[in-house]
Amino acid sequence: MPDISIGRLRGGYCVFWTGADGKRSRHQLKARTRAEAEAEAIDVYRLKHFAQAQTGATVAELWDEYRRDLGDKPTAKTMGYTGKAVLTHFGHYRPDQITTELCRTYARARMAAGISQGAVHTELGHLRSTMTWAERNRMIEAAPHIERPAKPTPKERFIRKDEVARLIDHAEAPHIALAIHLLFATAGRVSAVLQLTWDRVDMERGVINLRLDDARTRKGRAIVPINRGLLAALQTARDAALSDHVVEWGGKPVASIRKGFEAAVKRAGLEDVTLHTIRHSAAVAMVSNGIPITQVAQYLGHSNTTITYSTYGRFAPDHLADAAEVLDFTQLRVVK
Structure with a gap:
């Protein structure tokens, strides 16, 4: 899919892109907000080129349903916090509209704002769990791939x-x-x-x-x-x-x-x-x-x-001690 851009047209939003033939296309959108326009733009492009426009629940709707299903489990409460950032970026999209680049853009923006890599890993992990749950419960056909930054190596800090x-x-x-x-x-x-x-x-x-x-x-x-x-x-x-x-x-x-x-x-x-x-x-x-x-x-x-x-x-005190002894070649030396 080529780069598609969002612009303003007649008091609303439009989507435009340049095709392989160099011809520029522009189409009016029904969306009233920028976030809605970015999600709708994907459907407009797919409909014009592949007749693949779809309908269904948004990420925000599935997120809320998953939290309700979790009930009083701790994860449900945590997702109340992580959702503030995740849904701002992904909320208006449907699962089939989520791309690897969308995930990477989110990760870059969050870390540029000073959020730790570990926190971003957790936030996108909650998004992945939501999508997996929705697929398992047949609310969506297939869970999209959610790319996450690598989980940081845990600190070895411990106290005596x-x-x-x-x-x-x-x-x-x-x-x-x-x-x-x-x-x-x-x-x-x-x-x-x-x-x-x-x-x-x-x-x-x-x-x-x-x-x-x-x-x-x-x-x-x-x-x-x-x-x-x-x-x-x-x-x-x-x-x-x-x-x-x-x-x-x-x-x-x-x-x-x-x-x-x-x-x-x-x-x-x-x-x-x-x-x-x-x-x-x-x-x-x-x-x-x-x-x-x-x-x-x-x-x-x-x-x-x-x-x-x-x-x-x-x-453990003897962790790998036997293995270390096997690798001690000095025991083979002949003392004269």
Whole structure:
């Protein structure tokens, strides 16, 4: 398809292009906005040349239907944020109008605006998931190819146990300190820790159940033992509890600890530490101290140990040690 351009004509929009024969074509559009015109222009061109104009749901309509289908799953909430950018660019298009160049234009524009490559990868990933869902539910004939920028290599940042202790010491509020302690000692996700209630903390048996009865989350949660340090912190918190939630503030559950956590990181003099760094650091600590991958996987709530091994196997003390010995040619030297 040649380059098609949008222009103004008689108070509205038009599409024009130059054919292979050098002849310029121009056609009035019904669209009332620039975004609508860009989508309609593709149909006009196809109709004039290939009789391929189609009708059907727009990306925006399918996006909304997919979010409704997700219900109260976390992805539905996240798509409420990513959709602000994705739908501005793709919303007026139908799936059959999405091209690789349209995806690349979006990625370039977002990164030029200062959005990270990882965030753009996620945004276009939500678009891809929407299209796949629509095809699976027979709402569209075929999902278009959604090209995404490469996913950035994850940072290898992890912190030591003494740095975790520094974080806890520099937390201004008790609930922030307790949350950090729970995050490291359980290797749980932030959402699991903030949703934890006292009825799932068995201090007599020394067990914490991070799982939800309704299993709303896709990612696994674990049932983990309580170590001595965490037990002492939980006993103190339980004596002062004003609600059913373990992490609380003023007798109410806490929706986010991000600001308090970031303030503690700054006061502790640490850099490049996020909330997820704590879970990552817990896994690294277990593996590097010789805990078997199968046990680490259970702690992390991974149903597939392959994922755990591919992410953390290299931190094991004897990782590839046997292979290294095989490659030691110095043992073949003859001492005279």
